[in-house]
Amino acid sequence: MEKDFNFVIITGLSGAGRTLALRVFEDNGFFCIDNLPPQLIPKFAELCSQSRKKLEKVALVIDIRGGDFFDNLFDSLKSLEDMGYAYKIIFLDASDEVLIKRYKESRRKHPLAPDKRIVEGINLERRKLALLKAKSDFIIDTSFKTPAQLKEEIEKRFLQRDKSDTGLLINIVSFGFKQGLPLDADLVFDVRFLPNPFYDDDLRPLSGSDEKVKNYIFNFEETKVFLKKVQDLIEFLIPYYIKEGKSQLVVAIGCTGGRHRSIAVANELARLLKERGYYINIEHRDEKETRG
Template sequence: MEKHREGGAAMKFVIITGLSGAGKSQAMKSMEDLGFYCVDNLPPSLIPKFAELCFHAKGDIEKIALVIDIRGGKFFDDLFESLDTIEKMGYAYEILFLEASDEVLIKRFKETRRNHPLSPKGRIIEGIEAERQKLSQLKSRAKHIIDTSNLTSSQLKEEIRKIYVEGLKSENLTISILSFGFKKGIPLDADLVFDVRFLPNPHYIDTLRDFTGDDPEVRKYVMKWPESIVFVEKLKDLLFFLIPYYIKEGKSQLVIAIGCTGGKHRSVTVANILYESLLEKGYRVTINHRDSVKVVRE
């Protein structure tokens, strides 16, 4: 039951948690920008008392976000008991859970030269696997799950804004559209890969070679062919059919990779069209062009 202040609206009480390296600190900064009063690494045993203080603040504090994770060590084990306690007290809360793929987490730890909290002297992957297991029950209680594997800091901030400002009600699935060039290899984290090298190639048109699929001239050329139009429509129909089943399965991240030879023209065009269509359907979707570089002539 959501508890309201006397004569006032319900307080928004959010617990930010998830995997180490998944972006909890960035999420907290985004919440602060949205007017949340944020506390990092509060011992879970103190949550009930903290919640009581906030809910009796007589309107001074309307939005709270707590970052709770395995940095708390043995104190983290008190979390579920504390959550049960505040529920019995009648205080409503919701969990925002952040995660990312093993490959991305390993890369982030190596870039920052940090050790994993659960494996300070061992392999990073061992710490990640242990943390996934430790947080599995907490993840199952999350209202919102964001996979940050393919999100930039600004994209994560936008996702959080959509949830806590616009009241996003879509399922916990983030769809990442990724264009790429087969010359540089297929993305390792791709769930679905579609090859568009059969479409007419703007690379062989002198006036289009230096442009990308983000330019209207290239998009117009790629989509003027009957096979392009039919393919894109069939691809959209396939994705509209598949996505609800991925949501039903409980998948939190779906990476759709569109590839052409260089990753600059055809794949970018098709990726952009898919992104626009999925956005119109109300899905949580991001886009990234891995190999698209526009040539600038002096």
């Protein structure tokens, strides 16, 4: 982590994984507080600095459970900045369909709609959190992640950073359009124009990570030209993202099912960018799907 990275603010939609995220930071030596009223953040920062054992790694969950207190969050964050404390905001998101399913499985009521339909609470919460999401440094879509996968991603993104990197983490995600766009994508590239290995009986059971599928896809000139143009665009944009203070870039590569073309292209793009010295994290969201 960065040397001036003192506070992690964990927020996002109810049911998207905030409690699990906080537990991951706690397991990695952070002092953690769940549901701290926002107006107490500056006071808590003072207490941290005055304590005999100075706390330098703090994670706080701040969300709409605070009711009216939540409205003071931006004022409190401004006070934190004025006091010279650095912080990063992690926003956990998920699709409405997944959130509804999680609530039904847990049989819990939504905090903003205890006597109404779950979807009404989700919609209201999205509106209330819209500005905070826009201010967030990291947005993680947990729709397709198991608890173990979310834990792994948090540890990889925030707890195992290479101190020599530029500060910009590039996340390359392959996906299938039939499963929906990744919610946290900054750039989306559609590779459905490429010849589809799905229609080859020998290649259909394989994935884009298999050498035979990769060779098939990159045997076409349009694949090579496309990859070069995408690489050039990303490398052109990176200095400007860094200049604007962006901490992560999510590049999504999509095909029909997310199993063949998108994986092959994502893997090759990740390899090329790693060779150029960029810090890369790669995820194949829909690799278990059957149509490429």
